[in-house]
Amino acid sequence: MYLGWLLFYLASVGPASAAGNCSYKALIEHLGLANDDIQMTYLRPVVNWRTPTSVYTDLYVTSITEVDEKAQSLSTQVTIAHGWYSDFTKWNPDDFCGIKVCPIKKDMVWTPDIVITESIKTEFATKENQYVQLQNQGVIVTSNTFAVTTACKMNLHKFPFDVQSCSFTLQSPIHSSEELIIRPFSGASFLTLSSKQAFQTQGEWEFLSINMSKANVSTLGELQDLLIYKITMKRRPLLYVINFLMPVFYFLILDLASYFIDSSGGEKLGFKITLLLAISVLLLLLQDMLPSTASDVPLIGVYCVVIFSLIGISVLETILVNFLMAKGNRTGPGRTTESLSALSDAVKDTKGTPDLVTDRHEEQLPALDVLKQILVEFQAAATHQNQQERKCLSWTRVATIIDVTFYFLYVTTVIVFLITLFRSWFLVADVP
Helix, strand or coil: CCHHHHHHHHCCCCCCCCCECCCHHHHHHHHCCCCCCHHHHCCCCCCCCCCCEEEEEEEEEEEEEEEECCCCEEEEEEEEEEEEECCCCCCCHHHECCCCEEEEEHHHCCCCCCEECCEEEEEECCCCCCEEEEECCCEEEEEEEEEEEEECCCCCCCCCCCEEEEEEEEECCCCCCCCEEEEECCCHHHHHHHHHHHCCCCCCEEEEEEEEEEEEEEECCEEEEEEEEEEEEEECCHHHHHHHHHHHHHHHHHHHHHHHCCCCCCHHHHHHHHHHHHHHHHHHHHHHHCCCCCCCCCHHHHHHHHHHHHHHHHHHHHHHHHHHHHHHCCCCHHHHHHHHHHHHHHHHHHCCCHHHHHHCHHHHHHHHHHHHHHHHHHHHHHHHHHHHHHHHHHHHHHHHHHHHHHHHHHHHHHHHHHHHHHHHHHHCCCCC
16 A cells, blocks of 8 residues: 555665765764754744645545444544655765665654544544654655544435545645645555555445545635545445335335235224334334434435325225225115015915905905005015115225225336336436
8 A cells, every 4th residue: 555655765775885874873963853953843844934845645545434324424544644845854875874764753853734624533543653754855754544533424315325425634724825735645546446455344335436636725814725535435235225125115015915805804904004003113213324404305214204105095095995895784684674574474374275265354354454564565675675785885886996996096106106216216316
């Protein structure tokens, strides 16, 4: 990863000369670093103050430890390397036995005050590097590995199939652009390749690339130089698909299949209400995943709410169909049965031998009148029953028509919704 830096200060390493003083101490005394010199430790290493100091920087991402969507923060481990030119730390290697590189304590020379402006919390991932490397051409090189938590504005519209970009802005809080210029040392492709090779974690997020750009910002009327690194990463969605999206989809399929459950009992309605409660539990889990202040409604929220609403409407339709079916099953056979029984008894009373019938003719005249009355009542009851049956059949027919029509519209709505959601998730590009 640091091959560029090694080539930067080891390109011309050659055999050491036997002449001159061969100790680092002599070199440090020659450079004036042994004394507590204000020019060397506290001031920019330039002879003319109008000369700006150019700091060449590289940033490598070695791991993505945590992404907090609710807090909109990113925790990473990064390695930042700096190199700058000093007018006061040049020497001739031939005078010091060919010494071209000399490591010294960091507090012996001036170091640039460059910070990450998005940082919420910055710590050294390992022990702070206490040394810098001096090169005979006057170049000073240092590097440190940090555990950084930075603010990152995330667009969760396509969660969990989202790609996020977070910025690391390097800036000097004190020096203006006329005093200190921050420049990239390596290209974006080299940083991306080196970061992928050094990447230490294989968690939820996949590191994609590093890009860089230059900018200026005005602070208290002075322009300050900025170097912005943009880290792009992609979420691995398999866990969310298995644990969240697929169960909700299965609930929807079960609700469609519940159409074939008999509506005469209450099993169908109870089954649908159980599905509705199950999706309610998943919505509570989704609430803990996503921030409540998201500017765009996440598509996964639309997915769950629409399916919840569809199943809710399906429950209402089932209640209506059950009501119509129950109303259609109501019949009034009691009166008709009583009339048939009375008519049967009367007919049985009239049966007998011809002589007995003749003898009793006069006695049965009132009974015949009663029989006629019963027959009239029976005809009226039969007519009423036919009307009731036609009415019941009409309610049952209406319930069946509503059920079939709703199922057709339900299936059509589900197909259109899933196709539209798929297009929004995978085919429609994000608007920057």
